[in-house]
Amino acid sequence: xxPEIKPDAVVERMxxxxxxxxxKAGDERRSQDFVASLSERIAARRTRDARRRxxxxxxxxxxxxxxxLLWLGFHAEHQLSYRISDASLxxxxxxxxEHTSVAFSDGSRFTLTNGAHARISxxxxxxxxxxxxxxxxxxxxxKAPGNAWYVQAGPYQVHVIGTAFDVRWRxxxxxxxxxxxxxxxxVTGPRIAGQLxxxxxxxxxxxxxxxxxxxxxxxxxSTTPTAPSASSAQVTASDLPKVAPDLGDAAPIADLSxxxxxxxxxxxxxxxxxxxLVAQGDFERVLAAAQKRGLDxxxxxxxxxxxxxLADAARYARNTQLARRALLTERKRxxxxxxxxxxxxxxxxxxxxxxxxxxxWYETYLAESPGGPYAPQALGRRMMIVHRRDGVAxxxxxxxxxxxxxxxxxxxxxxxxxxxxSSE
Amino acid sequence: xxxxxLGPGRDVEDSLQEVFLCLFNKVAELRNPAALRAFIVSxxxxxxxxxxxxxxxxxxxxxxGNVAVEDLRAVNPDPDAREALIRFYALLDRINTRDxxxxxxxxxxxxxxxxxxxxxxxxxxxxxRCFARARERISLLAGRDPMLVEYVSKFDMGALP
Numbered sequence: 001x002x003p004e005i006k007p008d009a010v011v012e013r014m015x016x017x018x019x020x021x022x023x024k025a026g027d028e029r030r031s032q033d034f035v036a037s038l039s040e041r042i043a044a045r046r047t048r049d050a051r052r053r054x055x056x057x058x059x060x061x062x063x064x065x066x067x068x069l070l071w072l073g074f075h076a077e078h079q080l081s082y083r084i085s086d087a088s089l090x091x092x093x094x095x096x097x098e099h100t101s102v103a104f105s106d107g108s109r110f111t112l113t114n115g116a117h118a119r120i121s122x123x124x125x126x127x128x129x130x131x132x133x134x135x136x137x138x139x140x141x142x143k144a145p146g147n148a149w150y151v152q153a154g155p156y157q158v159h160v161i162g163t164a165f166d167v168r169w170r171x172x173x174x175x176x177x178x179x180x181x182x183x184x185x186x187v188t189g190p191r192i193a194g195q196l197x198x199x200x201x202x203x204x205x206x207x208x209x210x211x212x213x214x215x216x217x218x219x220x221x222s223t224t225p226t227a228p229s230a231s232s233a234q235v236t237a238s239d240l241p242k243v244a245p246d247l248g249d250a251a252p253i254a255d256l257s258x259x260x261x262x263x264x265x266x267x268x269x270x271x272x273x274x275x276x277l278v279a280q281g282d283f284e285r286v287l288a289a290a291q292k293r294g295l296d297x298x299x300x301x302x303x304x305x306x307x308x309x310l311a312d313a314a315r316y317a318r319n320t321q322l323a324r325r326a327l328l329t330e331r332k333r334x335x336x337x338x339x340x341x342x343x344x345x346x347x348x349x350x351x352x353x354x355x356x357x358x359x360x361w362y363e364t365y366l367a368e369s370p371g372g373p374y375a376p377q378a379l380g381r382r383m384m385i386v387h388r389r390d391g392v393a394x395x396x397x398x399x400x401x402x403x404x405x406x407x408x409x410x411x412x413x414x415x416x417x418x419x420x421x422s423s424e
Numbered sequence: 425x426x427x428x429x430l431g432p433g434r435d436v437e438d439s440l441q442e443v444f445l446c447l448f449n450k451v452a453e454l455r456n457p458a459a460l461r462a463f464i465v466s467x468x469x470x471x472x473x474x475x476x477x478x479x480x481x482x483x484x485x486x487x488x489g490n491v492a493v494e495d496l497r498a499v500n501p502d503p504d505a506r507e508a509l510i511r512f513y514a515l516l517d518r519i520n521t522r523d524x525x526x527x528x529x530x531x532x533x534x535x536x537x538x539x540x541x542x543x544x545x546x547x548x549x550x551x552x553r554c555f556a557r558a559r560e561r562i563s564l565l566a567g568r569d570p571m572l573v574e575y576v577s578k579f580d581m582g583a584l585p
Contacts, residue, residue, distance in 0.1 A: 007567025011559075013576045014512040014566065017505055018532050021428045067481075278568075316573055349574055377507060377571065384503075410506040 079123050081105045093117040093133055104128065107142040108149070124148060127160070134171040140164045143183065146337060156189030156206065178204040179217050186303075195303070274309035278316070286313035287322075295322070299329045308339050311346065320350050338372075341365065345374040348381065359385045376402075380411030387418060396422040425465075429472050429528045430479075431513030439475045443468050466543045469525065476521045508575040515565045515572075519558055526551055527558035 087100040094102065096112030102120070103109050108127075112118055116135025120128055127149035130137070141149050141160045149160035153169035156176045163183025169176050178187060180198045187196045187204055191212040198204060198214070206212035277286050290298045290310050298306060311326035327343040327350075334340045348361030362382040366375060379402050387395035399415035399422075406412065426443070427436045446467045454463050516524050525544070529535045535543075541551040566572050 007563040010566040010569075010572050010576045011563050014508065014572065015531050017509050018428055018431070018512065021431070021509075312570065315570075316577065318577070346570065374571070380503060410503040410510065414503060 079125055080128060082120065082123070082128070087112065090117070093119045096135060096137075102130075106144065109140045111138040111140075113137070121152070122150075132167055132169045134169060136166060136168040138164075138166045141183070154189075156187060156192075159186040159188070159195075173207065175207045176204070180204075181217075274306055274313075278309050278312045283313035283317040286310060287317060287319070295325075299325060304330065304334045304337060304339060307333070308343075311343065315346060315350060323350055338369075341368045341372060342374065344368060345372070345378050348378065354385050354388050356389075359389070376406045376409040376411070379405065380409060380414070383411060383415060383418070387414075392418055392421045425468055425533055426472060426475075428532050429525070430475060431509070431516065439471050442471045442474075446471065462543075469529070469543045473521050473525055476517075476524060480517065480521070504575050508572055511569055511571055512566070515562065515569065518565060519561055523554045523558035523561070526554040527562060530555055531559075 082102050082104045084094055084102050085100070086097055087102075088095045088097065094100065094112060094117070096114055096116035096118075098114060100112040100114075100116075101109055102112075110118070110130060113136040116137055117133040118135070118137055119131050119133070121131045122129035126144070126146045127141075129150040129152060130139075132151055132153040137151065139149075139151060139160060141147065141163050143163075147160065151158040151160065151167050153167055153176050154171065154174060156169070158165070158167060158178060160183075163185055164181040165183075165185055166179040166181075167176070168178075176189070178185065178198065180200055180202050182200050184200075185198050187198065188194075189206065190208075191206050191210075196204065196212075196214075201217055203215050203217045204212060205215065274286050274289070277283075286309055290306075290313075298310060302310070307326050307330040311323050311330060314320075314323035314326055324347065327347050330337075330343045331340045342365075344361050344365035348358045348365065351358035351361060359382060362378045362385070365372065365378045366382065369375065372378075379398070383395050383398040383402055386398055395418050399418040402409065402411055402415045403419075426439050430436055430439065443464070447464060450467070451463075454460065516528070519527070522544070526540055529540050529543075530537060537551050537555065538548055541548045544551065
C-alpha cells in the first residue's frame with residue numbers, strides 16, 4: 001500500500017492557498033475609506049500627548065497583571081489547577097525542599113524530594129505533563145476516565161493511568177528508575193522498544209550502555225543491570241519470563257532493549273512511534289507493523305493510541321475499509337473517550353459524500369461532542385448534506401443553528417444563502 | 425504581504441495603516457530614495473512581527489473571537505479550503521514569531537534568504553536555521569492535523585489547480 005499524503009504535500013497545498021490571500025482587487029470605496037481612516041489616525045497620533053502615553057502604559061501594565069488572572073478564570077472550568085507548597089523556584093523549575101508537593105485540583109499529588117528540579121509544562125482538564133529535570137518525584141494520581149498524566153524525565157516518558165509511583169532521574173548519569181507502587185504506567189524511551197507497561201511492585205532501571213531491566217522493588221536493586229531476555233514489541237512486564245542473570249540483589253525480569261526485540265520481530269515498528277510515524281507521513285510502516293502483529297490482534301488488544309494511529313494511517317493511505325474497522329473498534333472499545341467521540345466525525349468523512357451514513361455519523365458526533373474541535377465542520381457538512389438531500393426548507397434550521405454557533409465559520413456563507421432562499 | 429503573512433482576520437488593514445504611519449514618521453531617515461521599497465518592506469516586516477506577537481498575546485488572553493473569513497470567501501469559495509486555511513494559520517500561530525516570519529516571507533512571499541536576513545537584521549545562517557526549524561515544525565504539525573490531511577487528500581499531488 002502506498003502512502004498518499006505526505007506532510008510536505010499538505011504544507012505545499014496550504015502555501016498555494018495562502019499565496020492567494022490578499023490578491024483580491026480592491027474597490028474604490030474601500031480605498032477611500034482606508035485613506036480617510038489613515039488620515040484620521042495620523043492626525044490623532046500627532047495630537048497625542050504625554051499624558052495619554054502614561055495612561056496607555058498604565059493600561060498595558062494593568063492588562064499584563066490582570067491578563068494571567070483573566071486567562072486562569074476562563075480556564076478554571078476546563079483545566080486542572082494546582083497549588084505548590086514549600087518550594088522555591090529557579091529558572092522556571094520548582095526546586096524541591098523538605099516537604100515540597102504539588103497538589104492538583106483533582107486530588108492528584110506530586111511530591112518532590114529535596115533538590116529535585118521539575119516543572120509543569122502542560123496542564124489540561126485530564127492531567128498534566130511534568131518535566132523532571134533532575135532528582136526524584138513521587139506521584140500519586142487519582143484514577144479517572146480519560147486521565148492523561150505524563151512525567152518526562154530526559155528522553156523517558158512515563159504515561160500515568162491512575163497510580164502511585166516514584167521516578168528518579170539522574171540527569172548527569174542519564175539514569176532513570178521508576179518504582180511502581182500501585183496501578184499501572186506505560187514507559188517509553190531509549191533502550192525500551194515500544195511501550196513498557198509496568199505492574200505494581202516493579203522497578204524499571206535504565207542507564208546508558210546497558211539494556212533496561214525490570215526488577216522487583218523489594219530487591220532494592222539500584223545497580224547497572226545486565227543479562228537480557230526477550231520480549232515482544234508490546235511489552236507487559238508481568239508477562240515476561242524471568243531469567244537467571246548474575247545481578248546479585250538486582251535480578252532483572254526482562255531486558256527491554258530494542259536489540260532484544262529485534263531478535264524476535266525484526267520488522268516490528270515500536271508502537272509508541274506509530275503516532276509519530278503517522279505525523280511523518282510514513283503510513284505504510286504503520287500499516288505494515290500492524291499487519292505484522294495481526295490486524296485482528298491490534299484491533300482486539302491494541303491501545304487506544306495504537307488504534308487511533310492505525311485509523312489515521314489507513315485513512316491517509318485511503319484504505320477505507322481498514323480505517324472504518326479501526327474507527328468503529330476505537331468507539332466500541334473506548335466509549336466515552338475523546339478520541340472515540342472524534343472517530344464519529346472521521347467515520348462521517350470516509351462514508352460516501354452526501355450519504356445517509358455520513359449524515360448519521362455527523363449527527364452522532366454533534367450529539368456526543370457538541371463543543372468538539374470538529375463541531376463547525378460537522379455541523380456545516382450536516383447542513384450541506386441535508387440541503388442536498390432534502391432541500392432548502394429542511395436545511396434552514398441547521399443554517400440558523402450554524403450561524404448562531406459559528407457566525408464566522410467556513411460554512412457561514414452557505415448558511416446565509418440557504419436562509420436567503422428559504423425566505424424567498 | 426501582510427494579508428498572506430497574518431492570514432485571515434479583521435486587522436490586516438490596521439496593520440497596513442501602522443506601516444504607513446511608521447513610514448510617514450520615518451521617511452525623513454531615508455537617504456536613498458531608490459531604497460524606498462526595501463524601506464517599506466522592512467517596516468512591514470517589523471509591523472508583521474509585532475502583530476504576530478500581539479495576536480499571540482490576545483490569543484493567550486482569549487481576547488480574540490472567531491477568525492473572520494470575509495477575506496477568504498473572496499479568495500476561495502470552497503468551505504473546506506477556507507477551513508483548511510484557518511487551520512493552517514492557526515498552526516502557524518504555534519510557531520515562534522521569528523521562525524514564522526522567515527517561513528512566510530521565504531515560502532509564501534518568495535523573498536530571498538539574504539533579503540530576509542537584511543530586513544530582520546540578523547545573519548544569513550541564523551535565517552537558514554530559522555527556516556529549517558520552521559519548515560520541520562510546520563510539516564510535523566500539518567501532517568498531524570487530520571483536517572488538513574483530509575483536505576489535501578482530495579487533490580492529486582503535484583497537480584495543483
